Amino acid sequence: xxxxxxxxxxxxxxxxxxxxxxxxxxxxxxxxxxxxxxxxxxxxxxxxxxxxxxxxxxxxxxxxxxxxxxxxxxxxxxxxxxxxxxxxxxxxxxxxxxxxxxxxxxxxxxxxxxxxxxxxxxxxxxxxxxxxxxxxxxxxxxxxxxxxxxxxxxxxxxxxxxxxxxxxxxxxxxxxxxxxxxxxxxxxxxxxxxxxxxx
Amino acid sequence: xxxxxxxxxxxxxxxxxxxxxxxxxxxxxxxxxxxxxxxxxxxxxxxxxxxxxxxxxxxxxxxxxxxxxxxxxxxxxxxxxxxxxxxxxxxxxxxxxxxxxxxxxxxxxxxxxxxxxxxxxxxxxxxxxxxxxxxxxxxxxxxxxxxxxxxxxxxxxxxxxxxxxxxxxxxxxxxxxxxxxxxxxxxxxxxxxxxxxxxxxxxxxxxxxxxxxxxxxxxxxxxxxxxxxxxxxxxxxxxxxxxxxxxxxxxxxxxxxxxxxxxxxxxxxxxxxxxxxxxxxxxxxxxxxxxxxxxxxxxxxxxxxxxxxxxxxxxxxxxxxxxxxxxxxxxxxxxxxxxxxxxxxx
Numbered sequence: 001x002x003x004x005x006x007x008x009x010x011x012x013x014x015x016x017x018x019x020x021x022x023x024x025x026x027x028x029x030x031x032x033x034x035x036x037x038x039x040x041x042x043x044x045x046x047x048x049x050x051x052x053x054x055x056x057x058x059x060x061x062x063x064x065x066x067x068x069x070x071x072x073x074x075x076x077x078x079x080x081x082x083x084x085x086x087x088x089x090x091x092x093x094x095x096x097x098x099x100x101x102x103x104x105x106x107x108x109x110x111x112x113x114x115x116x117x118x119x120x121x122x123x124x125x126x127x128x129x130x131x132x133x134x135x136x137x138x139x140x141x142x143x144x145x146x147x148x149x150x151x152x153x154x155x156x157x158x159x160x161x162x163x164x165x166x167x168x169x170x171x172x173x174x175x176x177x178x179x180x181x182x183x184x185x186x187x188x189x190x191x192x193x194x195x196x197x198x199x
Numbered sequence: 200x201x202x203x204x205x206x207x208x209x210x211x212x213x214x215x216x217x218x219x220x221x222x223x224x225x226x227x228x229x230x231x232x233x234x235x236x237x238x239x240x241x242x243x244x245x246x247x248x249x250x251x252x253x254x255x256x257x258x259x260x261x262x263x264x265x266x267x268x269x270x271x272x273x274x275x276x277x278x279x280x281x282x283x284x285x286x287x288x289x290x291x292x293x294x295x296x297x298x299x300x301x302x303x304x305x306x307x308x309x310x311x312x313x314x315x316x317x318x319x320x321x322x323x324x325x326x327x328x329x330x331x332x333x334x335x336x337x338x339x340x341x342x343x344x345x346x347x348x349x350x351x352x353x354x355x356x357x358x359x360x361x362x363x364x365x366x367x368x369x370x371x372x373x374x375x376x377x378x379x380x381x382x383x384x385x386x387x388x389x390x391x392x393x394x395x396x397x398x399x400x401x402x403x404x405x406x407x408x409x410x411x412x413x414x415x416x417x418x419x420x421x422x423x424x425x426x427x428x429x430x431x432x433x434x435x436x437x438x439x440x441x442x443x444x445x446x447x448x449x450x451x452x453x454x455x456x457x458x459x460x461x462x463x464x465x466x467x468x469x470x471x472x473x474x475x476x477x478x479x480x481x482x483x484x485x486x487x488x489x490x491x492x493x494x495x496x497x498x499x500x501x502x503x504x505x506x507x508x509x510x511x512x513x514x515x516x517x518x519x520x521x522x523x524x525x526x527x528x529x530x531x532x533x534x535x536x537x538x539x540x541x542x543x544x545x
Contacts, residue, residue: 008386008393142379142437145278163441170394174385181437185444186520 006169012110012131017042021049021098025072026088026113028055028081030133031105032063038102039070047072053088055081055109081109088113092120104130108138108149111176124173135198139167140177147177153194155183164191167198201307204263204324210271215431215485221260222490223544226251228423228463230542232503234512236398240410243419243467251465254304255419256297257482258352263324265352265374265433272373272434273349278381279436280345282357282369289357289369290344291334292471293478297347322350344369353482356380360412360475367391374433374483377440377517396511414477416470424464426516427525431460431485450521455528456489459521461501488528494544498532505529
């Protein structure tokens with residue numbers, strides 16, 4: 001899905017049960033299926049010390065019962081990623097040694113949860129990730145610094161300053177965003193047709 | 200004899216130009232009639248008089264005006280200078296390095312007096328006379344990295360070394376060739392170089408990283424990089440690309456000589472003593488095509504380099520729109536005669 005890209009682009013894997021005392025899952029939409037697939041390989045009682053933070057998005061109720069049936073110690077269903085982040089940050093701030101983190105779903109969700117974990121002192125390389133679902137991108141406009149969420153087109157319009165942006169593969173984990181650079185700076189009369197390519 | 204600092208601008212009316220002496224000391228980066236990536240790192244040792252290598256930290260006639268341009272950039276966009284919290288010690292290391300180098304190389308312009316941690320710094324060209332306590336951030340008007348790099352030509356990247364990699368964890372970047380510190384801060388060596396074409400596949404970055412992580416204190420190294428800039432603009436940042444990008448469409452056969460500049464980066468690499476960080480000063484030198492062709496060898500050679508540059512590199516460097524115009528203009532200075540080897544004018 002994300003092959004043939006550049007070295008700043010995150011590489012996602014497949015979730016697998018890790019040795020640890022507690023397990024924190026953060027997922028959105030089809031990311032739920034990654035947790036359910038991993039659960040098939042998990043040892044008995046694995047979810048007894050787990051906390052699942054799930055944002056269904058446009059999958060609605062489709063995965064909720066299946067996730068609940070894993071009987072995690074804590075299950076939270078959030079209305080949006082933004083709404084779930086304060087809870088995630090508190091969980092990370094009060095975590096103990098031995099916590100393992102698993103992120104699954106869209107790149108935007110993985111990036112934002114990764115950012116919160118890094119800010120709490122976790123090494124990004126210790127975090128399991130699996131990409132599922134939409135390829136929509138979160139981009140930072142290099143000009144005005146505004147973040148535009150859920151970008152599916154190339155080029156894209158900055159939702160803050162209105163410049164038409166080339167969406168690059170260059171990615172910042174710190175910002176949890178791809179870089180957007182004005183595509184027609186050299187000749188503003190060139191307005192390239194936007195194509196939907198990050199679905 | 201002191202340096203005669205020019206009063207000039209790198210924006211708006213673009214009054215920047217090089218004196219004849221400054222043209223002769225320009226660090227022309229091509230040792231042969233072609234260019235391809237190479238690691239091309241060599242020891243950074245003092246060189247001959249009247250070259251940019253005479254002193255390890257070069258101060259030239261553009262110093263005062265470049266520092267004014269930097270102050271303007273920072274006033275408009277303070278995110279051009281950032282330092283992650285663990286990099287303050289490296290900032291002190293850098294302040295020490297630059298103050299000592301400047302004071303030793305240019306005693307008529309700079310002086311440093313140290314009594315334990317009580318330091319007294321005098322920068323005559325910029326009219327600065329400050330007493331401060333080394334290691335105590337509260338005794339300076341800025342953090343140590345920002346304080347000293349507001350007084351030093353060139354961009355500065357301060358890199359933390361850990362996990363066998365280098366991390367872009369602090370820097371001041373106001374004269375960059377189109378990359379964003381704000382976006383790249385916190386990235387490792389491979390990540391911040393990710394957009395560079397061809398070089399990864401050639402193994403350039405693996406070899407460069409191996410070399411850089413082994414740099415020892417007191418044994419700095421250097422390399423060149425280059426691009427071209429339309430108008431003598433220092434701030435060719437991606438942040439402002441939507442403002443300056445249009446310059447690239449303004450090149451005509453009549454204005455090549457004054458408008459088109461070869462932009463040379465002299466990058467040097469230094470190990471810092473307390474923090475074990477590395478600092479990369481990236482010093483930018485600009486020369487107009489009219490100034491460049493005052494050296495017949497440089498004119499011939501640059502014509503050949505630009506003419507034969509692989510398209511992918513020309514695209515990456517942003518030369519595509521005006522390259523042909525410049526190549527044709529330069530061709531009038533290339534009689535096909537052989538050029539002597541090495542960097543210097545003849």
